[in-house]
Amino acid sequence: MNLAVVQTRAAEGVDAPEVAVEVHLNSSGLASFSIVGLPEAEVRESRDRVRAALAASNFEFPFGRLTVNLAPADLPKQGGRFDLAIALGILAASSQLSGDALEGWEFYGELSLTGALRGVRGLLPAVLQASRIERGVIVAAQNADEAGLVSAARAQSARSLLEVVSFLKGESQLPRCEAPEQLGLETAADLLDVRGQPQARRVLEVCAAGGHHLLMVGPPGSGKTLLASRLPGLLPQMNEDEALEAAAVASVAGYAFDPSRFNLRPFRAPHHTASAVALVGGGSQPRPGEISLAHKGVLFLDELTEWSRCTLEVLREPLESGRVSICRAARQAEFPAEFQLIAAMNPCPCGWLDDPSGRCHCGPDIVRRYQARISGPLLDRVDLHLRVPRPAVSATDPSAPADGESSPVVAARVAVARLRQLERQGCINARLSAKQLGAVAKLGTAERVLIERAIEKLALSARAHHRILRVARTLADLSHSARINREHLAEAIGYRAR
Numbered sequence: 001m002n003l004a005v006v007q008t009r010a011a012e013g014v015d016a017p018e019v020a021v022e023v024h025l026n027s028s029g030l031a032s033f034s035i036v037g038l039p040e041a042e043v044r045e046s047r048d049r050v051r052a053a054l055a056a057s058n059f060e061f062p063f064g065r066l067t068v069n070l071a072p073a074d075l076p077k078q079g080g081r082f083d084l085a086i087a088l089g090i091l092a093a094s095s096q097l098s099g100d101a102l103e104g105w106e107f108y109g110e111l112s113l114t115g116a117l118r119g120v121r122g123l124l125p126a127v128l129q130a131s132r133i134e135r136g137v138i139v140a141a142q143n144a145d146e147a148g149l150v151s152a153a154r155a156q157s158a159r160s161l162l163e164v165v166s167f168l169k170g171e172s173q174l175p176r177c178e179a180p181e182q183l184g185l186e187t188a189a190d191l192l193d194v195r196g197q198p199q200a201r202r203v204l205e206v207c208a209a210g211g212h213h214l215l216m217v218g219p220p221g222s223g224k225t226l227l228a229s230r231l232p233g234l235l236p237q238m239n240e241d242e243a244l245e246a247a248a249v250a251s252v253a254g255y256a257f258d259p260s261r262f263n264l265r266p267f268r269a270p271h272h273t274a275s276a277v278a279l280v281g282g283g284s285q286p287r288p289g290e291i292s293l294a295h296k297g298v299l300f301l302d303e304l305t306e307w308s309r310c311t312l313e314v315l316r317e318p319l320e321s322g323r324v325s326i327c328r329a330a331r332q333a334e335f336p337a338e339f340q341l342i343a344a345m346n347p348c349p350c351g352w353l354d355d356p357s358g359r360c361h362c363g364p365d366i367v368r369r370y371q372a373r374i375s376g377p378l379l380d381r382v383d384l385h386l387r388v389p390r391p392a393v394s395a396t397d398p399s400a401p402a403d404g405e406s407s408p409v410v411a412a413r414v415a416v417a418r419l420r421q422l423e424r425q426g427c428i429n430a431r432l433s434a435k436q437l438g439a440v441a442k443l444g445t446a447e448r449v450l451i452e453r454a455i456e457k458l459a460l461s462a463r464a465h466h467r468i469l470r471v472a473r474t475l476a477d478l479s480h481s482a483r484i485n486r487e488h489l490a491e492a493i494g495y496r497a498r
Contacts, residue, residue: 002026004092004099007106007135008085009126010077013286013326013333014248016126021082022069023089029065035086037070040078049080049111050087057115057162062094076331078285080110081120084138087111087161088168101168106130109140115161119143124251127153128244138164139177148177149247149262151240179262188233188264191407193226196391198404200227203386203495205410208234209417210474211430212467213319213341213381215304218388220351224344227388228300229267231342233407235297236415237263242296245336249295252335253288266297268339272306280314286326286333291318294339304345305373312378315341319381322431338431341382345374355390383430383467384495417477429474434466441469447489454493468492 004023009016033047054061068086070077085107091097108126109117119142127147130137136154139147144157156174158164166172194201200216204227207214216224238246243263270279270290281289291299301307318324322338347353348367352360362370379385421428425436432440443451455465472484472492481488 002093004089004102006085006089006092006102008082008108009106009129010075011079011081011122011125011252013335014125014252016129017075019075019077019082020071021085021089022071023086023093024067025062025093026065027063031063031065033066035068035070037073038076039070040076042079043070043077043082046080046083046086049083049113050090052113053087053111053115053161054090056113057160059091059096060094062090066090079120080118081108083111084109084117084161084164088164091165097165097168104135106135106137108137108143111161117141117158117160121254122252123147124149124244124248127155128248138174144177145180146251148179149244151179188407189229190233191230191404191410192402194223194230195403197223197227197388200386200388201404203384204231204234205414206471206474206478207231207340207384208414209478210470211340211428212383212471212474214343214384214386215379215382216344216386216388217347219355219390220346222388222390224388225302228298228342228344230407231298231340232265232267234411234414235265236411236418238265238296246296249288249292249335253293266294267300268294268297269300269302272303274311276311276314279311280318280324281335282326284328286328286331288335291315291324291337291339292335295336296338297340299339299341301341301343304343305370309373309375313375316378316381343382380461380463383471385497386495413478417474420477429470429477432470437466437469441473441484443484443489447484447486450486450489451493458497460496464496468496471495
């Protein structure tokens, strides 16, 4: 057999386009080994790795003109993920392995010079795609836990090229990839740790129930960071599809997967010195940024006014669309970015504006310039604006009994409210389209008069109007009301007044 075809996949964002590794051997030509199909440096270097791995595994490297084509030719190929497929294609083309044994399988793994298999980055999207067309995958043992997360996949793991060939010849078996046993065991921080902030606790519950964005403004030490870190404990665990989406982003980013957090919502808190590329993603080979790593979870931006303004402005489109497109001269990639934004800032440079102690001496112009560091269009996309006051001394006593409910109690109400939303419209309230909003947030005469007065008095935009209705719909869901009442609407408007 002079021609062999082996199936594998490339990595392109969180997608995994199929790649056919076509190996042609011309025994009568001059000895050569070439790889075509838009391979980058790492792929071209696989010639030396494959040649050494075959020799170390006691296979014969064929003599003649050897051409490896990675199809489609217009798709850039990078990384060592194609090594195993190329080696198997050479064995099949030189009749050292039956080509029929390769049918129905995809192969991923980088080869060492000794023939051992190494893991590859961004494997999870490939395993997901292969499982949807009922094709099995063979991966390196280092990737076994990652591949095992896809319960529907037929995935086997191997430690070396010899083990793979022995399995394909029917001489031995490979272990099945299984998910780690300790999935989702990490315990989230409890809301009981928050003392003396009843309104903030209420707003946090509303955020969790509807998936809304939140801006907290308050003096230093008022508990803004503490509140933000408790939000993941109020959110329901992700289902398998959501968990796989979030894990796929982490896999593409190259981060080691943490099994203890597989079913838990991500919580990302980048430092305010982070660049726009770190936040939104990018690079010559596009990789996801913090907003994508927070997909289906929480993105916490502390000290919001200390962030570069141009960095914060990149959030505007993802906050609306839930996706981010990275465009470069030669490459384009799209990443998911459905996250809840929780931001915190001080009211003025010293942080003590309007504090009863009177320690703030910032003039009106200084305060205005400080708060103007956050653009109006970005603030317009934040559903809830909360003033977090300095708690009383008695409330901060660590020995005093807790003055609120625990996270599991609040999370139970959140789960009921979210279930109502999913059954009614198929998505959480924060993701309602304008058409859906018109159907589920109908107002009576009194409520309509109230919202019209609020829009006129507060000079609200159409976007702010819609966000008020979404928050009011969440408040109604939390109170088990089929319609938005005046008290729901008034509370939602109160969270909008800056």
